[in-house]
Amino acid sequence: MSGLDSVQYPSSNLQGSYGWTDTLKGVYYGPGSLATALPKLLQTLGGTKALVVTGRSLHDKTDVVKKVENVLKQHNAYGGTFYEIGQHSPVSGIHNGLKAFKDASADIIVSVGGGSPIDASKAILYFYQQEKGGDYLRQIAIPTTLSAAEYTVGAGYTNEEGKKVAVSSPQLAPAGIILDAELTLATPDRLWLSTGMRAVDHAVENLYRPLVPPPIKYLCFAALADLFEYLPKSKASPQDINVRQKLQIASWMSLWPLKLEKYSALGLSHALGHKLGATYSIPHGITSCLTLGPTVALKAQVASQEDKEWLSKALFYLREQNTGSLEGDVLKLSGLINGLVKELGLESNLEEYKVPRTDVPKIAELAVGSKDDPTFPGVVKLLEGLYPN
Structure with a gap:
């Protein structure tokens, strides 16, 4: 057995338990689903002002982020866009994203992209909760890759020493997920x-x-x-x-x-x-x-x-x-x-x-x-x- 495996718990017992994450309120899927799903999730979660968190390439080289921004603007819920999230979510970008979140007086994050912006958004909300206290604020994830970071409760990011570290809480799992294949067409x-x-x-x-x-x-x-x-x-x-x-x-x-x-x-x-x-x-x-x-x-x-x-x-x-x-x-x-x-x-x-x-x-x-x-x-x-x- 590898040290990565648990001696106490085999990979599958004939007894156990199953539970859905407490946080997740809905997964919407289908080509073109962004336009209807994002307003529904904002209403479900009570989000009034969203900060869009994404990466520079997606922001500068595609119209994907603009499409998300436009839906938010149509519902008076747009609080700005932060696009300094790099590969493996460097902590410097997370700290800058936290500042942008607070400066926008946002109460929800809409992440757009792959695992890096989705995990970075979890980390931003983690550090915000550590600073402000109370319940965690929520994230709506709009993935444009197949990395599946949107289904987990943990966030991996890279610290100042270049090492991968993580934070985790059931409340950090995205509260809404939108799988709109049309938004993936620009993904390399x-x-x-x-x-x-x-x-x-x-x-x-x-x-x-x-x-x-x-x-x-x-x-x-x-x-x-x-x-x-x-x-x-x-x-x-x-x-x-x-x-x-x-x-x-x-x-x-x-x-x-x-x-x-x-x-x-x-x-x-x-x-x-x-x-x-x-x-x-x-x-x-x-x-x-x-x-x-x-x-x-x-x-x-x-x-x-x-x-x-x-x-x-x-x-x-x-x-x-x-x-x-x-x-x-x-x-x-x-x-x-x-x-x-x-x-x-x-x-x-x-x-x-x-x-x-x-x-x-x-x-x-x-x-x-x-x-x-x-x-x-x-x-x-x-x-x-x-x-x-």
Whole structure:
């Protein structure tokens, strides 16, 4: 068992509990849904003045933010736009966003973009609550990628030392989510497809994540089926709105909102991604392309019998034949993941991102928690395999 897994809690028991996040009041989906969904959510949440939080590229190079601003203006709820959120949500941008939120006298945030502005908005609301006290104010998330940050209660951001840190509270989960595929058309193909692989990462790692109830795992099987089908179709036909909408829904299924009684991390691929992403400026979608297939291959050696069974079942939903052994099935799933990365044109290696080979033991230790963890040698070997021969 890896140190990332809980000894006390197997990935799925025949007893447990399931709860929806207390915060989430509605998910609206469909092409063109922005115009009707945003006013409904503002009314439901009692938001009177919204600060739009986004990134510079989306603000400067597309009309997506303008569309959101126009809906807010039509309902006299526009309080300004803050667009200094960079990749991995640097804390300097969060502090500036907090100042903008207060200067606007806003009472709600509308985040637009990928995981960085959505997580940064959570952090802004976290620091605002720490300063002002009382209940957390709310966020409406309008994602334009498939990274699924809108379904979680935590916010990862990069501190002054370049390290990924996090804040978490059930009340930080976005209170409203709008999945409007029309707003994703301007998302660069590489970002769109790589965050789709991030959704694949969510769906796979939820199969061995502790405390996830069985019905959620079956949603993950459905997510995998759709992601494997529609990501290549989206690459072939980037303007197909229906395919993009199906991918947004698949991303939702890959990380279905949960109210867990105890925190449980997703898994090794995500842990490696968190250590690689901020430190070496690798987008999280790309870290999933790098680490997920090899992580699943390692699971064929080190996972529990139950976790291997869940991974093996994924083959049925991908319309693939079983191999005759659990270990063989898990290795086959690893190969299918690597094949999808290649099909989407997302192959890369750590050398391309200037990750020194000498850093490998440190990255592995940070990901598993200790050099004494029994999986540590396997994780070192996994990372070494991410360099060209």
